[in-house]
Amino acid sequence: MPLLEPDPRSLRPRGRREPSPDRVPDRLAGGTPEPLRSELIALLGADKVCWKVSDLVRYASDASPYRFVPQAVVVAEDIDDVSAVLSYAHGRGREVVFRAAGTSLNGQAQGEDILVDVRRHWAGIEVLDDGLRARVLPGTTVVRANAALARHGRVLGPDPASAIACTVGGVVANNASGMTAGTTRNSYRTVSSLTFVLPSGTVVDTGDPAADEDLAHAEPRLCEGLLALKAEIEADAELTARIRAKYAIKNTNGYRLDAFLDGATPVEILRGLMVGSEGTFGFISEVVFDTLPLDRLVSTALLFFPSLPAAAAAVPLFNEAGAIAVELMDGNTLRASVSVKGVPAD
Known part of the structure; x- marks a missing residue:
């Protein structure tokens, strides 16, 4: 060739x-x-x-x-x-x-x-509640955050493949997850609170008990608009069901419309909308995560199936058994890997 x-x-x-x-x-x-x-x-x-x-x-x-x-x-x-x-x-x-x-x-x-x-001056992590939570600045890499949490037996939920280089601000802004996060361990599900700056310059700390009162004073039209959208969505049973179904799976895009269903107040709605908004709603200056247990003992299996449909049909069974990640490789992928040094021909 x-x-x-x-x-x-x-x-x-x-x-x-x-x-x-x-x-x-x-x-x-x-x-x-x-x-x-x-x-x-x-x-x-x-x-x-x-x-x-x-x-x-x-x-x-x-x-x-x-x-x-x-x-x-x-x-x-x-x-x-x-x-x-x-x-x-x-x-x-x-x-x-x-x-x-x-x-x-x-x-x-x-x-x-x-x-x-916002990388150069925005790195740092504060471990809270013996590792159950972590306050992280947006320029902190995921690996650095996890290294600080490891001594407490905890870890962040999001697990992007670029964890050694990507930073928490981008992870939350993109709702990054990675192979092991799925829809339950991603940023949206594990963020406890956010501090962010709106396009107007208003600073919002969603963990502050007075956050809704302060936001209503600073941004009354925004609060009214968020609650109006929430009421419109909840009044439409078909739309509500569609939103719930959409975010029950991973391959979705666009704003997290389920934030209107999960949040009861304007600040709670905004906290959800900021995740995955890719910076279009404002700047995330600080994130408090609810951390997850660090599995120090893990096992991996390589299983062969006669066809792709058979392999796909087994995925729900793996999930029920507690698998964190399931990756499918077709025959062409496996045959191509044989050319890599050290991979057995069989």
Whole structure:
């Protein structure tokens, strides 16, 4: 079989060179344009605003195949910085995207306006109640959080494959789960409380007993709208049943509409809606998780079935038996793995 490599000669430029399709737009060649640059520096300080074209290019890519060059990059140090940026953007009709580890494959950590880096100053975990709960900052990796919890025999529910690099803020914002979380151990089911900043700059701590009173005072229209949507959904029995059925399985997308059914107050509804909202509702600055027991002894089995339908039919039985994760590999996948060094031919 011939090697699937390009002919080196075909990579050489021929004739007139055309501009690279992914070059920085001319309007950003000098870095962040005015007056955006000056206004952000006046708002936050020069040390928190990355405006050079090299900075913009550095933040233009993440783990996805997409590339979007931001107009400015802000390195937020605390919740006051985030609130100030959101309030500024809200008043000027600008867009804000938050970026932590940037491990998602779908481009959520990219934007073409103001990009806020919330990885550098946002790491830390506080173990609560002897490990039963954990207060985690959004720039903390899942591995770091689990390492702190391991001594207490506890672990976070979400278990994404990129746990060594992905951060808790992105995990909650994407409702990440991983192989072992399913629909019962994911972020939505294991988040106890959230602290977040709304687009207006309002800060909400859902664990504060006075949170609903404070939110009603700061955002009365938002509270009225959330309760109106809740009433509309609950008045429609067919819609309610459809929502419940939708989120009983894992392969769903869109906002967590079941938050309107699970939450009794505007703050409780918002707590659910923030999970999986991908930053479109606000910035999550702190998460308190209800942790789960750490299974120190585990076993794994490799089982063979005569057909894919037979294997799929066995999955509910595995779940009933207490299996944490079940992965299906078809014959083509297994045959391809034989070429890997160390894998037995049978």
